[in-house]
Each structure stands twice: as C-alpha cells, then as structure tokens.
Amino acid sequence: MKPYSRVYAAINLDAVTANMKAMRDNLPPSTAMMGVVKTDGYGHGAVPVARTIDPYVEGYAVASIDEGIILRRHGIRKMILILGVTHESRFEELVHYDIRPAMFRYEEVRKLSDTAVKMGKKANIHLAVDTGMNRIGMKPDERSADMVYRMSRLGGVCIEGMFTHFAKADELDKTAYTAQYRAYTDFVDMLSARDVTIPIRHCSNSAGIVESLESNGLDMVRAGISIYGLYPSDEVGRDAVKLMPAMELKSFITYIKTIEPGDQVSYGGTFVADRTMRVATIPVGYGDGYLRSLSGKGSVLVRGQRARILGRVCMDQFMVDVTDIPDASEDDKVTLIGRDGEECISVEELAEISGGFHYEIICGIGKRVPRVYLRDNRIIGKKDYFNDIYEGFGYM
Ligand SMILES: *Cc1c(COP(=O)(O)O)cnc(C)c1O
Numbered sequence: 001m002k003p004y005s006r007v008y009a010a011i012n013l014d015a016v017t018a019n020m021k022a023m024r025d026n027l028p029p030s031t032a033m034m035g036v037v038k039t040d041g042y043g044h045g046a047v048p049v050a051r052t053i054d055p056y057v058e059g060y061a062v063a064s065i066d067e068g069i070i071l072r073r074h075g076i077r078k079m080i081l082i083l084g085v086t087h088e089s090r091f092e093e094l095v096h097y098d099i100r101p102a103m104f105r106y107e108e109v110r111k112l113s114d115t116a117v118k119m120g121k122k123a124n125i126h127l128a129v130d131t132g133m134n135r136i137g138m139k140p141d142e143r144s145a146d147m148v149y150r151m152s153r154l155g156g157v158c159i160e161g162m163f164t165h166f167a168k169a170d171e172l173d174k175t176a177y178t179a180q181y182r183a184y185t186d187f188v189d190m191l192s193a194r195d196v197t198i199p200i201r202h203c204s205n206s207a208g209i210v211e212s213l214e215s216n217g218l219d220m221v222r223a224g225i226s227i228y229g230l231y232p233s234d235e236v237g238r239d240a241v242k243l244m245p246a247m248e249l250k251s252f253i254t255y256i257k258t259i260e261p262g263d264q265v266s267y268g269g270t271f272v273a274d275r276t277m278r279v280a281t282i283p284v285g286y287g288d289g290y291l292r293s294l295s296g297k298g299s300v301l302v303r304g305q306r307a308r309i310l311g312r313v314c315m316d317q318f319m320v321d322v323t324d325i326p327d328a329s330e331d332d333k334v335t336l337i338g339r340d341g342e343e344c345i346s347v348e349e350l351a352e353i354s355g356g357f358h359y360e361i362i363c364g365i366g367k368r369v370p371r372v373y374l375r376d377n378r379i380i381g382k383k384d385y386f387n388d389i390y391e392g393f394g395y396m
Helices: 011-025 038-042 045-055 065-073 088-097 108-118 142-152 176-192 205-212 347-354 356-362
Strands: 005-014 033-035 059-062 079-082 100-102 123-129 157-163 198-204 220-225 248-254 254-259 277-282 299-302 304-311 318-321 333-340 344-345 371-375 376-384
Touching: 005 011, 011 033, 033 045, 033 347, 038 356, 045 065, 059 065, 059 176, 065 079, 065 088, 065 205, 088 108, 088 123, 088 142, 100 108, 100 157, 108 123, 108 142, 108 157, 108 220, 123 142, 142 157, 142 176, 157 176, 205 220, 277 333, 299 318, 299 344, 347 356
Parallel strands: 005 371, 033 059, 033 220, 059 079, 079 100, 100 123, 123 157, 157 198
Antiparallel strands: 005 248, 248 333, 254 277, 277 318, 299 304, 299 333, 304 318, 333 344, 371 376
C-alpha cells in the first residue's frame, strides 16, 4: 500500500473504536461520553473521527463555531459544544446550527436569548465554571449562583449543561483535582437551592476517565486525547483503560548515498562522519510538523530497524543513518511515528526527546501531510488539506 509518494498520516479508525470501547467499559453505565474533536480531531480529522465514535457518544466538543459548523455540514446531528468563548457576531449561527456555546456572563446569555427569541427558537447553552484553571468561566460562588438564576429566567435560552475543567487531573497528586471537583459540586448545590437544575453536568477529561475519578459519576465526561490513543501524561495509570495510538506517520526514502569520514550532514554541519556511512534522505521536515528539535536526536524505522537522524531536520527533508541496515533501498517505507515489525516510535518518545508535548505534536502535523483513513487495514477515505483553493488570487 502506497497511497502517497512523499509522506502521509495513516489514521487507524479501528484503534479509535477500540479506545472508545475501552473507555466505555471503565465508566459507570449511566455516564454519557462527549467526544472532543477540537483542532480538527487533534490533527486526525474531526469528521472521520466523529463518524467513527458516533455510536459511543451523546455529543461532541469543538474549539470554535467554525469547527462545529464543519461537523454539522457533514451530517453530524448530535449535541455540539464549543469549549471556548463565542463572539456575539456569531449568535445567529449558533441558533441556526443548534451549536451550544460555553457561557458565563449574564450579558452574553441575555443577548443570545434575544437572538433566539427573534428567530423563534430556543438556544441551548452550557455554563462554564472556573474552579481553578483561570481560563474561562464564572467563579463558583453565591453571586454567580444568583446570576445563573437570572439566566434561567430568560425566555430564549435553556441551560442544558454545566462544566468545569481540571488543571491537574493528569498528575499523581489529586489534591488540586479534588478541590476543583468539590468547588463544582458545591456550586451545583447552590443552584439547586435556587431551584435551578442542570440536566448535563460534566467535568472529567481523558485523565479523569482513565484514572476512574469520582467526577466520572456525573452525567457526562469529555474524552479528548484518549480517543486518539494517547494517555494525557505519564503520571496516569495505564491499566484501567488500554489505549492504542490511532495515528502513524509514514514516508519513503528518496535517496541513498555513501559519505566518507569528515563529511558533514545538513545545515550547519552539526553532524560529521567519523567513518564511511550510508545515509538516507527522507522527504519530510518541520514544514510538515516534524519537529526541528529532533535534529541529531530522533530516529525513524526502516525495515523494522531504527535509523538515527543525522544533523539538522530541514524544512522539507532530513537525513538518517542506514549504515547498519544494508538492505535499505530508495523507495523503502519509513516510519516516523508508529510501528514497523517489532519496533515502535511513539508520539510520547518524540515529545520526550524533542523537549515538546505529545498533544502538540499530533495537533501540529501539517497541512502538507494528507490523512489516510484505514478500517480493517483497508483505505476507506482520504483528506488532502493541501489541495485547497485560495480566494482572491485568480485561477488558471
Ligand atoms: C481539550 C479539553 C478537553 C479534553 O482534554 P483531554 O486532556 O484531551 O482529554 C476537555 N475539556 C475541555 C474544556 C478542554 O478544553
């Protein structure tokens, strides 16, 4: 199978399904799941991922209204929640597409209510509560509870849900998590005292799900990185929920040559050969999201063996040492992320050696990298981000 000649990301949708099942099995039966598909499904492609996880979720979370609209345009009908702030210039679209905003200020809720009333509809909203992230949300105090009561009286909105987000659920020490969760449940009680009930309460992220935290007992959890088969950190347990990475990054050797002692490789000549070596060129670089900070440190897999990066990663190419892989040939498959035979290069490994963050690596796989979707080892779909049209610059 060679769907592209330069580089591609293979997305294993069977792994996505297996990850959803594994999480489902670790949740109380009455707890629903929301699939977080922001940043285009953490770089995997929001639409194919949403389609794949649809049987397991009650809804989806995205970062912006535009991400939500893309899902709607591809036939996703379930609940969609925007996790960030939505500008009032987009309120009509929120109502039109029935996409839920996260809200926490009275005025924005009032304006949305007016918009919905004018359109003859009701807008569903989820309240964002700030229990410690200091990102967005209302403070969980009596004043906010009074405000929520007033929101609940507005004719054009329905408070469908309320959530908070944990800053440290992925850490070994759960003290901060516990304090945040307590602040949230106390706030739920303050609202109950005002006869405001919240149908969908949700707090847990992937860390909460794999760590079997108490907040999994609310109405819903928000699964993010775990859908894609990565654990949120190396401090979370890996026994309760077995995850399988869904993305592999594959390329091909474009050129092989022999260099002599004293020869330098790539910009700056940071690698100098001390013996005769066989060097392979890979047509991938930081322009594809393959980190330059892997220069001289990372490795790739060729014929099931590790080949280390020589010198700097360039924008579109880099070189590896194949001296000890004598069979290596031009056009051979190269694995930058994923498995080849017994060997495996994980996103976590790349994060570790580059000094980066695993979430950032998958989100940063570039638009020059086509995504290829696999089920039962067969290609069932593709997405080529690069084959795109500019507006305003004419056409041929
Ligand atoms: C991104 C995000 C999530 C998912 O986080 P993961 O660590 O990927 O599970 C959940 N909730 C909110 C509010 C988020 O911003």
